[in-house]
Every structure is written in C-alpha cells, then in structure tokens.
Amino acid sequence: MPLFSEIAHLIRKDISLEWRNRYAINGILLYTAASIFICYLSFQMGTAVGPIVWNALFWIIMLFTAMNAIAKSFFQESEQRHYYYYHITSPQGLIISKIGYNSLLMLILALLGYAFFSLILGNPVQDKALYFVILILSSIGFAGSLTMVSGIASRAGNNAVLMAILSFPVVLPMLLMIIKASKNAIDGLDRASSADEILVLLAINVIIITLSFLLFPYLWRS
Amino acid sequence: MNFLNQNWWKWLSIGVLFYVLIAGLIGPVPRLAILNETIRVLYFHVPMWFGMIIILTASMVYAIKFLSADDPKLDHLSVELANVGVLFGVLGILTGMLWANYTWGAPWSNDPQQNAAAIGLLIYFAYFILRGSLQDEQQRARISAIYNIFAYAALIPLLFILPRLTDSLHPGSGGNPGFNAYDLDSNLRFVFYPAVVGWTLLGCWITSIRYRMRRIKETLEE
Numbered sequence: 001m002p003l004f005s006e007i008a009h010l011i012r013k014d015i016s017l018e019w020r021n022r023y024a025i026n027g028i029l030l031y032t033a034a035s036i037f038i039c040y041l042s043f044q045m046g047t048a049v050g051p052i053v054w055n056a057l058f059w060i061i062m063l064f065t066a067m068n069a070i071a072k073s074f075f076q077e078s079e080q081r082h083y084y085y086y087h088i089t090s091p092q093g094l095i096i097s098k099i100g101y102n103s104l105l106m107l108i109l110a111l112l113g114y115a116f117f118s119l120i121l122g123n124p125v126q127d128k129a130l131y132f133v134i135l136i137l138s139s140i141g142f143a144g145s146l147t148m149v150s151g152i153a154s155r156a157g158n159n160a161v162l163m164a165i166l167s168f169p170v171v172l173p174m175l176l177m178i179i180k181a182s183k184n185a186i187d188g189l190d191r192a193s194s195a196d197e198i199l200v201l202l203a204i205n206v207i208i209i210t211l212s213f214l215l216f217p218y219l220w221r222s
Numbered sequence: 223m224n225f226l227n228q229n230w231w232k233w234l235s236i237g238v239l240f241y242v243l244i245a246g247l248i249g250p251v252p253r254l255a256i257l258n259e260t261i262r263v264l265y266f267h268v269p270m271w272f273g274m275i276i277i278l279t280a281s282m283v284y285a286i287k288f289l290s291a292d293d294p295k296l297d298h299l300s301v302e303l304a305n306v307g308v309l310f311g312v313l314g315i316l317t318g319m320l321w322a323n324y325t326w327g328a329p330w331s332n333d334p335q336q337n338a339a340a341i342g343l344l345i346y347f348a349y350f351i352l353r354g355s356l357q358d359e360q361q362r363a364r365i366s367a368i369y370n371i372f373a374y375a376a377l378i379p380l381l382f383i384l385p386r387l388t389d390s391l392h393p394g395s396g397g398n399p400g401f402n403a404y405d406l407d408s409n410l411r412f413v414f415y416p417a418v419v420g421w422t423l424l425g426c427w428i429t430s431i432r433y434r435m436r437r438i439k440e441t442l443e444e
Binding site (some may be wrong): 065145148149152155157159162165166168169170172173201203204207208211212214216219221 | 277352
C-alpha cells in the first residue's frame with residue numbers, strides 16, 4: 001500500500017475507534033475542565049491571576065492534558081492487535097498516522113481548553129491570531145514528541161511514571177519556547193519579536209517528527 | 223576499538239592534565255574586576271561542558287551504530303559513555319555553582335544556561351531509569367538506544383539555541399561579551415584548549431575501563 005493511503009486509512013481507523021468508545025475522549029475533556037476549575041478556585045476565583053500566571057497555568061494544563069491524552073496511544077490496543085498491525089502496515093505509516101491523529105486530537109483539546117480557560121479565567125490575549133498559530137504548533141509538537149515517548153514507555157511495561165519522566169525533559173525545550181512566544185502574543189508585541197521563537201518551535205517540530213519517522217521502525221521491531 | 227587498547231593517549235592525558243593543573247593554578251591570568259582569581263575556574267568548569275558534549279555525542283553515535291549493527295558491545299560503549307558524560311555534566315554544574323557563588327552572588331541565579339544544563343541532566347537520568355526498568359537485555363539495549371538518540375536531539379536546541387535567545391549572565395549571550403573580551407592577551411587559550419583535550423581524554427579513559435569491567439562481568443555471568 002502506498003504510504004499516504006495507508007496513513008489515511010490508519011487515521012480513519014483511529015478516529016472511528018475513538019468515536020466508538022467516547023468515554024476516553026470525554027475523560028480527557030473532563031480532566032482538562034476539572035483542572036481549569038481547580039486553578040480558578042485555588043487562585044481566589046481567578047482574581048490573583050496576572051497575564052504571566054495565566055499563560056503559565058494554561059500551558060501546564062495543556063502539557064498534562066497532552067500527556068494523558070497521548071500516553072494511551074499505544075496502551076489502548078491489545079498485544080494481539082499490535083501483532084496484526086505489524087503484518088499489514090509499515091512502521092513509518094503507523095507512526096505518522098499516530099502523530100497525525102494525536103495532533104488532531106490535541107488541537108481539538110487545546111481549542112476547547114482555551115475556550116473554557118478564557119471563559120473562566122478571562123482572556124488577556126491581545127494578539128489572538130498569533131496565539132492561535134502557537135496553539136496549532138504546540139499541538140503538533142506535543143503530539144510528535146509524546147507519541148514517540150509513549151511508544152517507548154509502552155515497550156517498558158506501560159508505566160505511567162516512566163511516561164512522565166521520559167517526556168518532561170524532551171518536551172521542556174518546546175514548552176519554554178511556547179511560553180515565551182505566547183507571552184509575546186498576550187502582550188500584543190510586534191510579531192517580528194516572536195519570529196525567533198516560532199522558528200525554533202517549527203525547527204524542533206521538524207526534527208522530532210523526522211526522528212520519530214526514522215527511529216520508530218527499530219522500536220516496532222523489538 | 224584499537225585506539226582504546228593503546229597507551230599513548232593515556233600518557234598524553236596525564237601529561238596535559240598536569241600541565242593544566244600547574245599552569246592553571248600558578249600561570250598568569252588577566253586581572254579583572256569581580257572575577258579576580260576565580261577566572262582560573264574557567265580551566266575546570268568550561269572543559270567539563272566541552273567534554274560532556276563530545277562524550278554524549280559519541281554515546282549517541284554508538285547508539286546509532288548499535289541500531290544498525292545490533293552488537294551488544296556497541297550498546298555497552300554507548301551506556302558507559304553516557305555515564306561519563308553525566309559525570310562531567312554534574313561536575314560542570316557543581317564547578318559552575320561554585321564559580322557563580324563568588325561572581326554572581328548566588329550558586330543558582332536562574333540563568334538560562336544553568337537551567338538548560340539541569341534539564342539536560344534530567345534527560346540522561348531518565349535514560350538510566352528507562353534502562354533500569356527494562357528486564358530483557360536485547361530490548362533494553364534497543365529501546366534505550368532509541369531514547370538516547372531522541373534525547374540527544376532534544377538536548378542540542380536546549381544547550382545551543384535557547385540560551386542564546388534570552389539574556390544570560392554567561393558570557394557570549396544576551397549582549398554579554400564573549401570569551402574574547404576577557405582574554406586580551408590570549409593567555410587563557412594556552413591552558414584552556416589543552417584542558418579540553420585533557421579532560422576529554424580522561425573521560426575516554428574512564429569509559430574504556432568501565433567498558434572493560436562491564437565486559438568482564440558479562441563474561442563471568444555467562
């Protein structure tokens with residue numbers, strides 16, 4: 001099967017699987033909503049939240065949401081079914097389709113999270129278009145790096161702690177860039193001043209997705 | 223591998239390090255305000271980072287070689303190199319904190335390079351935990367090699383790109399003068415570059431001893 005149609009089929013398969021057990025995505029949504037509400041309550045009903053804290057809180061919630069949403073991408077399906085995929089698909093197709101599907105999932109979660117977060121804690125963002133671009137890039141970035149890490153963690157016995165310690169350091173450089181660029185968007189600074197960060201973010205995404213593409217076949221074989 | 227069994231480079235390492243110790247502690251150094259005599263830490267702090275990068279790069283190269291050749295020896299070399307690289311990193315952080323205590327006023331000043339170094343070490347600690355959590359020898363070698371390559375790709379932007387985008391107390395970034403500004407008469411260079419070579423060779427030496435220990439243990443267990 002050519003790679004692209006394979007990827008399209010696998011993404012369609014993931015979406016229909018997700019749609020059949022909606023409890024998984026509903027669980028993640030509830031998780032995000034509950035953490036946002038906890039932040040609201042802990043910061044004296046949102047009155048103590050300045051733009052810096054607003055931004056940091058939002059991205060920390062997004063990071064944990066991403067970890068929980070993506071950690072299950074290889075845990076969800078049984079060993080036998082993995083074996084089945086092993087025979088009918090190429091590993092490259094599988095990892096790209098997982099990253100693509102997770103990016104889509106993360107984008108939906110990020111947009112819903114952003115909307116709910118703004119509703120509850122107010123929205124200080126001045127440059128909304130730039131913030132939106134950062135949301136898209138961060139969804140792809142989180143999906144790219146965490147999918148590979150969740151693949152590694154699933155080989156090591158589906159350990160949630162392992163998933164966390166393996167992914168934090170890998171995601172951190174990206175998170176730092178995201179927080180800095182999105183702070184610029186909140187302050188409504190000139191877009192040229194965030195160009196460096198956006199470029200680095202894009203470069204990190206490209207590097208990580210390329211590496212996943214190259215390394216996943218080795219992970220898959222073991 | 224032949225190189226590791228020869229002796230001349232070990233003598234070279236001893237000779238160079240003696241030269242660095244003597245010339246570094248009593249040789250002439252530029253007289254600068256604030257830095258004063260602490261500038262001598264340069265010979266022991268900065269080479270740790272150079273050595274760490276070189277050794278971790280070698281570790282990553284052996285991880286790639288392992289994935290293509292599937293020889294357990296390569297995996298052992300890769301993990302021992304990572305061990306020594308982390309040792310250098312820890313020593314680099316400690317000497318840096320000592321130096322910072324006298325020049326910047328506190329051991330930890332939230333400097334981006336310090337933070338990046340700490341995150342970099344977290345990545346490699348996660349690598350060791352991942353190794354510890356896998357039981358099967360073959361699988362451990364393969365999966366940790368994959369994470370090693372993946373982590374290295376995350377480390378490089380962390381150490382080389384991010385600190386340059388922000389203001390730093392370190393020379394060479396954020397508008398601070400670089401190495402050259404302190405080094406009017408190039409005296410530092412005569413000790414600094416040999417120091418890099420000497421410490422890196424010492425790192426290779428430690429690696430080769432630990433590698434042989436591991437091989438012996440492996441043979442005894444069989």
